[in-house]
Amino acid sequence: xxxxxxxxxxxxxxxxxxxxxxxxxxxxxxxxxxxxxxxxxxxxxxxxxxxxxxxxxxxxxxxxxxxxxxxxxxxxxxxxxxxxxxxxxxxxxxxxxxxxxxxxxxxxxxxxxxxxxxxxxxxxxxxxxxxxxxxxxxxxxxxxxxxxxxxxxxxxxxxxxxxxxxxxxxxxxxxxxxxxxxxxxxxxxxxxxxxxxxxxxxxxxxxxxxxxxxxxxxxxxxxxxxxxxxxxxxxxxxxxxxxxxxxxxxxxxxxxxxxxxxxxxxxxxxxxxxxxxxxxxxxxxxxxxxxxxxxxxxxxxxxxxxxxxxxxxxxxxxxxxxxxxxxxxxxxxxxxxxxxxxxxxxxxxxxxxxxxxxxxxxxxxxxxxxxxxxxxxxxxxxxxxxxxxxxxxxxxxxxxxxxxxxxxxxxxxxxxxxxxxxxx
Amino acid sequence: xxxxxxxxxxxxxxxxxxxxxxxxxxxxxxxxxxxxxxxxxxxxxxxxxxxxxxxxxxxxxxxxxxxxxxxxxxxxxxxxxxxxxxxxxxxxxxxxxxxxxxxxxxxxxxxxxxxxxxxxxxxxxxxxxxxxxxxxxxxxxxxxxxxxxxxxxxxxxxxxxxxxxxxxxxxxxxxxxxxxxxxxxxxxxxxxxxxxxxxxxxxxxxxxxxxxxxxxxxxxxxxxxxxxxxxxxxxxxxxxxxxxxxxxxxxxxxxxxxxxxxxxxxxxxxxxxxxxxxxxxxxxxxxxxxxxxxxxxxxxxxxxxxxxxxxxxxxxxxxxxxxxxxxxxxxxxxxxxxxxxxxxxxxxxxxxxxxxxxxxxxxxxxxxxxxxxxxxxxxxxxxxxxxxxxxxxxxxxxxxxxxxxxxxxxxxxxxxxxxxxxxx
Numbered sequence: 001x002x003x004x005x006x007x008x009x010x011x012x013x014x015x016x017x018x019x020x021x022x023x024x025x026x027x028x029x030x031x032x033x034x035x036x037x038x039x040x041x042x043x044x045x046x047x048x049x050x051x052x053x054x055x056x057x058x059x060x061x062x063x064x065x066x067x068x069x070x071x072x073x074x075x076x077x078x079x080x081x082x083x084x085x086x087x088x089x090x091x092x093x094x095x096x097x098x099x100x101x102x103x104x105x106x107x108x109x110x111x112x113x114x115x116x117x118x119x120x121x122x123x124x125x126x127x128x129x130x131x132x133x134x135x136x137x138x139x140x141x142x143x144x145x146x147x148x149x150x151x152x153x154x155x156x157x158x159x160x161x162x163x164x165x166x167x168x169x170x171x172x173x174x175x176x177x178x179x180x181x182x183x184x185x186x187x188x189x190x191x192x193x194x195x196x197x198x199x200x201x202x203x204x205x206x207x208x209x210x211x212x213x214x215x216x217x218x219x220x221x222x223x224x225x226x227x228x229x230x231x232x233x234x235x236x237x238x239x240x241x242x243x244x245x246x247x248x249x250x251x252x253x254x255x256x257x258x259x260x261x262x263x264x265x266x267x268x269x270x271x272x273x274x275x276x277x278x279x280x281x282x283x284x285x286x287x288x289x290x291x292x293x294x295x296x297x298x299x300x301x302x303x304x305x306x307x308x309x310x311x312x313x314x315x316x317x318x319x320x321x322x323x324x325x326x327x328x329x330x331x332x333x334x335x336x337x338x339x340x341x342x343x344x345x346x347x348x349x350x351x352x353x354x355x356x357x358x359x360x361x362x363x364x365x366x367x368x369x370x371x372x373x374x375x376x377x378x379x380x381x382x383x384x385x386x387x388x389x390x391x392x393x394x395x396x397x398x399x400x401x402x403x404x405x406x407x408x409x410x411x412x413x414x415x416x417x418x419x420x421x422x423x424x
Numbered sequence: 425x426x427x428x429x430x431x432x433x434x435x436x437x438x439x440x441x442x443x444x445x446x447x448x449x450x451x452x453x454x455x456x457x458x459x460x461x462x463x464x465x466x467x468x469x470x471x472x473x474x475x476x477x478x479x480x481x482x483x484x485x486x487x488x489x490x491x492x493x494x495x496x497x498x499x500x501x502x503x504x505x506x507x508x509x510x511x512x513x514x515x516x517x518x519x520x521x522x523x524x525x526x527x528x529x530x531x532x533x534x535x536x537x538x539x540x541x542x543x544x545x546x547x548x549x550x551x552x553x554x555x556x557x558x559x560x561x562x563x564x565x566x567x568x569x570x571x572x573x574x575x576x577x578x579x580x581x582x583x584x585x586x587x588x589x590x591x592x593x594x595x596x597x598x599x600x601x602x603x604x605x606x607x608x609x610x611x612x613x614x615x616x617x618x619x620x621x622x623x624x625x626x627x628x629x630x631x632x633x634x635x636x637x638x639x640x641x642x643x644x645x646x647x648x649x650x651x652x653x654x655x656x657x658x659x660x661x662x663x664x665x666x667x668x669x670x671x672x673x674x675x676x677x678x679x680x681x682x683x684x685x686x687x688x689x690x691x692x693x694x695x696x697x698x699x700x701x702x703x704x705x706x707x708x709x710x711x712x713x714x715x716x717x718x719x720x721x722x723x724x725x726x727x728x729x730x731x732x733x734x735x736x737x738x739x740x741x742x743x744x745x746x747x748x749x750x751x752x753x754x755x756x757x758x759x760x761x762x763x764x765x766x767x768x769x770x771x772x773x774x775x776x777x778x779x780x781x782x783x784x785x786x787x788x789x790x791x792x793x794x795x796x797x798x799x800x801x802x803x804x805x806x807x808x809x810x811x812x813x814x815x816x817x818x819x820x821x822x823x824x825x826x827x828x829x830x831x832x833x834x835x836x837x838x839x840x841x842x843x844x845x846x847x848x
Contacts, residue, residue: 108701108702108704108705109701109702109705110701111701111702111705111708111709112640112708112709115640115708172702172704173703173704208704210703210704216536216539230694232694232697232712233694236660269703269704269705269706270654270656270657270700270707271700271701271702271703271704271705271706271707272699272700272701272702272703272707273656273697273698273699273700273707273710274697274698274699275696275697275698276694276695276696276697276713277532277533277534277535277695277696278532278533278596278695278696278816279597279634279693279695279696279713279714279715279752279753280532280596280597280632280634280693280695280715280791280816281532281533281535281693281695281816281817282693282695282816282817283694283695283696283697284535284536284539284817284818285535285536286697288656289700289703290703291703291704328703329703367704392702392704392705392706393705393706393708394708
């Protein structure tokens, strides 16, 4: 363990560089790294890692290679120029434990800009909050990973274990970015992912499936509307049928460890809709996008089969609906962070040291790349990060002081997990 | 009136040229004259009118000029190169009554092509039906107007009254095409529009309003879905509220002459929908297209005010919905063809002569350009045309033998309405 004096030096170093850390975070937010457009933000991170003397690796994701893995999420875009960036720190002599500090660089769309109080890409700091799309989810975390490491070194130490800084893509749609890093061979004794988790540790989360449902029928002129199938109406009927599956799955929460006490852990989100060709033609088709959640331990295949059954049932009803689902992204299972790992025990200590309160863990009904390392590399993965508001919403923001403390906690974690060498 | 012998010559002439008429109709169907893309079909009609020695007029619609008229439908497209074509026949001495033979060249979108048994643009004739988008609605009618006129001349006569052949655009979205022809100065003693009306005459029809409703709110991450406004759900609630207005208006049918006996004369069609930006973001916006119908005698402004009130009410509910409507096309009132006009009396005769049965009239819950001539030029307008199936649907088709008889009926109408001169 790090001594109190060592800790003090590291914590002071976080404070000393904190303005620079915020400036870097702001610069990162100013790059609208929407899906497939992460390039310039990755350039910035690549340069930041290069400036720190890390060993650099940047590669384009290969859908064919990924598709062979059970955790793969089907891809509806081109991966040309869609790259992961990993910077590796190697100690002169590797005596400590190794660590992956992971974060995703992709952000979700900003939505209607007029609904924001200001541009989603200006990244101002106002009243203790850093604003912007991706500020919380999760550019503050990406920056925290690097600046936590900086603080250890600025305090006069070198970590004694190998560290991989991963800036991955595709966390918001498939999870293929972290999966690609795993397939690239990156492994470590623990993983930290500073997603915006309200200064808490994620104990369990859901898996997520993405799919598109296309409802079709035969249109007519509105003058004979009664005789025509209306695909927009049928889409809503289809959504209602899926809501019944959602309700059934929520009832089953009592059977799932860490989900028993949640109100509504399984959320089906209908996140997009499109249909019809002409105001005066009864719509012949309607498509909608579904994000469905599943419990850890439920395979994506089993959930998919149940969802398909639900849709097939609509074709057998009195007013048959032809609804076909296509997988469009996440096909990911949830995970549980088993309590008692050395990594978690250490984080409890560093958290308490910085926050002065015990580390709370919780279950989140959202997707996390933590599943990649937990399910497919059996690595304790600590998803643990700052307080945020309105992620995926308007005026997304992250708490500046929370970011400072999370950075400090990660810095102390690095020091104790990897061990320290005094710099010569 | 035309003598039996004259009629016989005219009817034979229709039969003699009927193969050519079908071939011309097929050629017309092969031009996908979707909105703003009517150019090549208009070229064909222009050439057909030129070949008949008509006086030609082709002009681009002027939204600014049209907008000053109460019957104008707001325009969401450019009218650049969007043209009406009118060909005028002038007798050597104008002794008979004048006539407008009107038809629209624009067609509604074909919808998903895979739902058609064959291409919507191939125009085959199979088992007595001519297939294709626009075959019934209303290229068969446009051709019938010209070939009815041909038959009169091929039989050795010249009509003694002026005739304007109008091929107009915008009938499927605003009605601005016929309105532009009216504003251009074209007037006559009667109008025939051979829309696909099942060998019947339209006695009354509805007005139509087009508008887009945008529903907005504040999105979130699905993990906190309960707290987020879902615009796709709210759109459905908004549609349900509009359906209540529709139901109320349908109850009022007993107060509207010619609508008392209809089951559901007022149809609101939700013909298009789009919303949401990301499957894993609760949708912040959803837009849908509405086609609403109103009774003759109800002003578009009054109906619009009631629809606006309905939407405003949603903002005052327990779960307030912000729904804003924008006019996107038709802002058109319905009309009644008053019985007893000389034109109708004549059509009854020519119809019976050809079909051997009495002319039936009916009320249609669809928009018709007839309103332009009826409401704004006080001209008896006979919307009367062939048997069709699946207009605005898949495998749209028009009955070949019905087209033949309608053409004959129109030819006899021309002869008696305009009067005949034997050709020298």
